[in-house]
Amino acid sequence: MRVFVTGATGFLGSAVVRELIDAGHEVVGLARSDQAAASLKAAGAGVHRGSLDDLDSLRGGVTAADGVVHTAFTNISASTDFAASCRADVRAIEAMGEALEGSGRSFVVTSVTALLPPGRLGTEDTPVLEAQPRAASEERALSFAARGVRVSAVRLPPSVHGHGDRGFVPDLIGIAHARGVSAYVGDGSNRWPAVHRFDAAELFRLALEHAPAGARLHAADDEGVPFRDIAGVVGRHLGIPVTALSPEEADGHFAWLARFTSLDNPVSSELTRKRLGWHPVRPALIPDLEEGHYFAGHSGQA
Template sequence: MRVFVTGATGFVGSAVTRELLDAGHEVLGLARSDRSVEALKSAGAEVHRGDLNDLDSLRRGAEAADGVAHLAFIHDFTNLTSSGEADLRAIEAIGSVLEGTGKPFVVTSGLLTAPGRLGTEEDPADPDSPAKHRHASEFATLALAERGVRSAVLRLPPSVHGEGDIGFVPMFIDFARDKGVSAMVGDGSNHWAAVHRLDAARLFRLALEAAPAGVRLHAIGDEGVPFREIAETVGRGLGVPVASVAPEEAMDHFGWLGRFASIDMRASGTLTRKLLDWQPEHPALIPDLEAGHYFRTA
């Protein structure tokens, strides 16, 4: 299969690119910079120049492929509404090319289920979820299943971890290093679901190969790691104390990350595991933190 991959050189996308190539597929990777071009060439992938705002380039990439994995996203945390709108336009552009072809189209999403309970693949997107900026994109993806596209939504948890992580966990480590304390909100009893990037990459491949049209998939390794355990592990890794921050002070301590430090986002991947015979094989979040690579400095 020749797969057009957006976000092909990102933290998760580069793992998806490697997973597809190692499985014998061809990868046509979207590249918006010379650095991305070189990374794709080094990996053995083909290069397709363009970006998420160049809808014609997205259409051409989709036309040249047997399937599409959409992982690119503009992570502007100061204006996630705008980022979500750009994502929706990209999905609509790619989907317009794939209509009636039966080709697979796997679209990345966040956990769009209501916080405070165990979310499942059967849960529709909740407009009040922390990832509500992806709400319209998820509905647009699933709607393509009725227009001849083997479309699937693949939801990623708050932490997709592994060596080279650039997400929330290293951000919190940086906060702890700078402030000299590893903080949690309240008693840290809120949870984060998590998955190793290499396990997520394998799920993307399996979804492209075999997921039926119109399904929601959950890339979940840990159903819910108490944030207290994350804070304690970070504290040990940095040699700093662990402290509690009152909920009303979370934004003052963490800045915009305060909201993510406070959420209780648990999720199950049981249905996904059964559907695609997918089993996480790589370290869970806490053992990955304990391995030490998160605490190395240049």
């Protein structure tokens, strides 16, 4: 299968590219820079120049493909406008979905488990919180199932981890190192699901090959790691105290990341495993943290 991949040089997308090539697929990745193009060529993938904002380039990439995997999204950080990123994602999904309309081809989009109601175990069939900004991306994508597209949504947990992680966990470590304390909010019992990047990449491939139209899939190995356990590993490896914060103190300590540190988002992937035969085999989040590679370069680590 010739597969067009957005976000193909990112932390997750590069793992998806490798997974697809190893499975015998031909991959063409979206590249907005010479550096990205060179990285794709080095990985054995083809190059399609463009960006998420260039809708014509997206349509061109889709038209020449047998299937599409959409992993690109503007990273969440203090310097990004999350709502604007979500709107751009919807526009990109609409452009690609319309190009696929009536073709029966596979279209795998990236969603998030944080769309689910907090505080209880969410399943693939649990209704999402429509007020969440990224809910529009998932719902818009899945609407193409009724328009002749074999579309599916892979929901990612707050932590997609592994060597080279650029997400929330490295940011938590950086905050802890800078402030000299590893913190959690309240009693720290709120839970983050997690998955290793290579296990997540396998699920994207399985979805591309086998997922039925309209499927919602959960890329969760850990159903829910208590946040205080994450803080505990960080504190031990950095050699700093671990402490509880009140909700009022969280904003000052965690800054833009504060709204995620109290997230209680336990999720099940049981239906996904049964439907696609997905069996994560890489280290879970805490064992991956314990390996120590997340703390390289942080002076004062234990």
